[in-house]
Amino acid sequence: MKPTEIGSRQAGYDRRDFQSYQKNMKTISKTAKMQSTVLDAKRRGRMIAFVPTMGALHEGHLSLVRKANKLADIVVVSIFVNPTQFGQSEDLSKYPQSLDEDKRCLRKLDVDYLFLPDEAEMYPDGYVTYVEAGKITSILEGASRPTHFRGVTTIVAKLFNIVQPDVALFGQKDAQQALVLRRMVKDLNIPVKLIVAPTVREKSGLAMSSRNRYFDGEQLNRAACIFQGLKEARKLIRSGEADCGKIVAAIRKKIRQTKGTEIDYISINDTETLDPIKRVSGKVLISVAVRLDGVRLIDNIIV
């Protein structure tokens, strides 16, 4: 090999490094290494912001990472498709993955650490411990996915212990998840501030979701019916409609008009307790779960 070849190759690598990697993001796959890294940083007074994800990152995730960068000295993002929050008949094995692309996005956003454990690292042989957060985990998403929130609270409790964040960021798209995690953090006295950021949407109004990757353009257009239904409900409430039966019926009509949809639930609930509501008086959470061509999508608005 000629010296010039080596030279040009190195130059090529360098250029790519400087273009894409503003910071030298470190990828850590071991819990012990991740934990000792952040504990060292905290002993030196550093603040840590954390965005837990299952990868297949979209603009919703990236908006959380940008916010995290403004809030702390060190930003940690985790990518772990958590098996304990998927039911047996769910899409764990085909959950979308795009690790190389995800890493590129996170490097561009100046993330300090990507925590990327595998399943054996998070749930080693003999694993038995679960965190359960009571009644609010058994309605809405919990009714459709009975062990889902037990998986969510458990993995988030573990990740909080591993990453030791001062602040952690979640999306409002998973409204019930945010409430369940607030409950867990309060009940277990976990010293972390939770920030729930607004749902990021496509131009069509469709909530950004990793599962949108299952769709082509035509399907994405149809999926927009969910948010159209929610907007319809908002319009009704703002024009004085208080009967939740009628509001739900309007959303149902909008979604049923669209080919390939199968409604799992449409529900109006208290924004804190998630108690079901019959007549709108104060703020309410309107949430929807729909299968489109077999792919399960959720969305919600607070009115």
Add this chain to the structure above:
Amino acid sequence: MKPTEIGSRQAGYDRRDFQSYQKNMKTISKTAKMQSTVLDAKRRGRMIAFVPTMGALHEGHLSLVRKANKLADIVVVSIFVNPTQFGQSEDLSKYPQSLDEDKRCLRKLDVDYLFLPDEAEMYPDGYVTYVEAGKITSILEGASRPTHFRGVTTIVAKLFNIVQPDVALFGQKDAQQALVLRRMVKDLNIPVKLIVAPTVREKSGLAMSSRNRYFDGEQLNRAACIFQGLKEARKLIRSGEADCGKIVAAIRKKIRQTKGTEIDYISINDTETLDPIKRVSGKVLISVAVRLDGVRLIDNIIV
């Protein structure tokens, strides 16, 4: 009031301070205050050792506190009679208390913080979250007290989040509790080192316990039969007996000879998995639960 009176009174207070209080132990009753205090200390690089108790302190607890003092910069002791680890028919309401005496002992041992929350502080209205550590919580003590370990893992998870210890100390008398907590700490990736210290015993061999306060001298003498049974078992094993049925029978005989005893269980188990053992080959945990005049006592040895 004459100046001399003020002077002598102040002098009196000062003298008492210097006699009993080597250090100015602070008592904290609020979780937020306790947590911010230790988080501040940790940011300044301090190491924290923690001894959780239910009060009615005896030499077993105090030996843990002395050890804690050697291991860290700051020693926190909690006193909280945790309702969630007592069954409905158990002795929660009459659990022994001796707060003034406990405080005196802890001050003498240079404890930095006594964390002394009340029930409303630890389990406020709307509390729903529990930590469960699986199979090993449903045998031995867990079989006799079905929700006991759920209460233990939950309160210890909470206390660890509030006190943020680098090291936490427990007694070997509660052998199964120590194993369950090790499991939880490992599974949930809690960054704390658990130290399990040997059981401290009376001269008679009786394991120190807060519940011993229920007894007079004659009852304490009878209670010593439990450790005598365990010693008998140890002698048998050392002389080559491997049949667990025979070993258990020997303990049972020793305890039954004593007036007022009612055996809950006598069990020989693996020291790690707590799987029941039929023939002794390696190390075993021999554990006993007995009611003496209605008061439930536990003890164990590893042979």
